[in-house]
Amino acid sequence: MWAIIKKEVKSYFLTPIGYVFIGLFLAMCSVFFYLDVIQYGSVQFEYMYYSAATILTFIIPILTMRMFAEERKNGTEQLLFTSPRSITSIVFGKFLSAAFVMLIAELFTLVYLAILFYFGTPHIQTVLTTILGFFMLSLAYISFGMFASSITENQIIAGVVTIGFFIITWFLPNFSTELTSFSLINMFNKFPSGLIALEEIAMYLTFTALFIILTIIVLQRKKSIK
Amino acid sequence: MIEVKNVTKKYGSFVAVDNISFDIKEGEIVGFLGPNGAGKSTTMNMITGFIEPTEGTILVNGYDIQKKARKAKKEIGYMPEGVPLYNDLTVKEFISYMADLKLVKRKEKKQVIENVMEDTNLIDVQNKLIKNLSRGYKQRVSMAGALVGNPKVLILDEPTVGLDPKQITEIRNLIKSLGKKHTVILSSHILSEVSQICEKVIIINSGKIVAIDTPENLENNTKKENIITVTVEDLENKIEEAIKPIEGIEEMKLQKDNEDGTKQYSIKTKADIDIRKNIFENFAKEGITIFELKKSEATLEDAFMNLVKNEEKGGEE
CATH class of the missing domain: 3.40.50.300 (P-loop containing nucleotide triphosphate hydrolases)
Known part of the structure; x- marks a missing residue:
């Protein structure tokens, strides 16, 4: 699995993808930092993350859409799946490397926190739960993006399916309040209040596990129908 | 393995x-x-x-x-x-x-x-x-x-x-x-x-x-088929006569009518006999000039074509 993580992370930064993702994320964060924090003269770092969560819908596919679609299109999946590595370790390797790039992007936002610490005293507990919640949300998003990439050889389709799915879950509460707890982005809103929302964490992890398993099943199944 | x-x-x-x-x-x-x-x-x-x-x-x-x-x-x-x-x-x-x-x-x-x-x-x-x-x-x-x-x-x-x-x-x-x-x-x-x-x-x-x-x-x-290719100048059209006395010939086909007046024939004979000597002698007698005389070797290509063709015929029946 390490071999795959090493290569995948390297690939993100050998191609512009890693830089574009982190750059875009930080650029949007800067905008929100100015609009939601600086303009109000507050030290509430988490406000920036409220808005950043919406942007995640559109930038996660940058990380995930190529994962398996590109390998299938180029035929390199033949090298991957005929190696002695198991499908499970390949899927986990790819998932963790995308998660790693996401983590790097998130750590960069600590610069904004440092600025706030210079001018005031932000509430450290809410900051930590926000960062945790945001990372959980991105893990869930990455797992779905990876799944979408495993079902097609067209990266664009993988990306569009991913964005479409996120938008649908985003607006679920508008259809029925009972669906609120299935809206990934709504679940995130509990974290910036400083709570370690166990129920939400469990939901995120379940969702992530579900789509990792589905990806493995899809790839396994492709062996017999390909 | x-x-x-x-x-x-x-x-x-x-x-x-x-x-x-x-x-x-x-x-x-x-x-x-x-x-x-x-x-x-x-x-x-x-x-x-x-x-x-x-x-x-x-x-x-x-x-x-x-x-x-x-x-x-x-x-x-x-x-x-x-x-x-x-x-x-x-x-x-x-x-x-x-x-x-x-x-x-x-x-x-x-x-x-x-x-x-x-x-x-x-x-x-x-x-x-x-x-x-x-x-x-x-x-x-x-x-x-x-x-x-x-x-x-x-x-x-x-x-x-x-x-x-x-x-x-x-x-x-x-x-x-x-x-x-x-x-x-x-x-x-x-x-x-x-x-x-x-x-x-x-x-x-x-x-x-x-x-x-x-x-x-x-x-x-694949060599079961014995094919001889011969290119001749046959001004009096005597080739039919010339090959008649030779034994073992199954079929003769005109392959090409060249512009310089020569003609290329392929002659199929029974396996395991070589009639090149007879052809040479008989053609000379009839006044046919031989430009080329060649026994075709079966190649893997022929073997392949044969096998693939047979298979297709088998499929149609």
Whole structure:
């Protein structure tokens, strides 16, 4: 699995993808930092993350859409799946490397926190739960993006399916309040209040596990129908 | 080394590979021969474990490719059709990644990579990005990827497609030298290539095995038909008369009416007789000038065409 993580992370930064993702994320964060924090003269770092969560819908596919679609299109999946590595370790390797790039992007936002610490005293507990919640949300998003990439050889389709799915879950509460707890982005809103929302964490992890398993099943199944 | 037992692959109702079985022994160089779409790549993909057969089992070095996948796959080096590569990596990075994928031990890795690059002549380009390499080099990089980890079996899917004649010769020589240390399976639709490199040929058509034999045997078996080609200048149209007295002729056909007034005929005779001497004598008597007289040798190409044609006829009946 390490071999795959090493290569995948390297690939993100050998191609512009890693830089574009982190750059875009930080650029949007800067905008929100100015609009939601600086303009109000507050030290509430988490406000920036409220808005950043919406942007995640559109930038996660940058990380995930190529994962398996590109390998299938180029035929390199033949090298991957005929190696002695198991499908499970390949899927986990790819998932963790995308998660790693996401983590790097998130750590960069600590610069904004440092600025706030210079001018005031932000509430450290809410900051930590926000960062945790945001990372959980991105893990869930990455797992779905990876799944979408495993079902097609067209990266664009993988990306569009991913964005479409996120938008649908985003607006679920508008259809029925009972669906609120299935809206990934709504679940995130509990974290910036400083709570370690166990129920939400469990939901995120379940969702992530579900789509990792589905990806493995899809790839396994492709062996017999390909 | 490789045992393929009653393997069938279906896509819906389409049967791509139909109940094939064969054994490949250690150290053999085996060629898969067949027209496009015959099931060569499908069969290779099943041996490498990339796709699963609908029915049947495949053993590589005694390990079932589905049940003992890790152990079986460790013994295989695969060069897929169309040489897919990670274009953003350098040659060395790619080989190093393949070494990782193939569970090469960390201590040995550096040496393994060096050796493979030496074997495939890639030292000079090791730090170049793969996307900037020419087709011939890409082919060698792909070969290096297959070789890394010293697998017992090498499976090469159309290894010489898209190369210039010089590169083709290089790759063929490389394959021959690899055959000394590895069991090699290669697929091709270039017949001369297979007859040059391989000790054993498996001819496959519409998903079925039509023949398994050495290239020599296949050629010999096809020689049943004895055909003589003769080009003559026959101003008085006496050729019919001239061949009448010769025994054993089954059929004579006009092949070509050349512009310079000569005509080319093909004469089919019974097997095991040579009538060239009689032709020479009789034609001279009748005043026919012979420009060319040649007995056709059966080639692997003929063997192949025959087998494939017979198969198609059989299918229609």
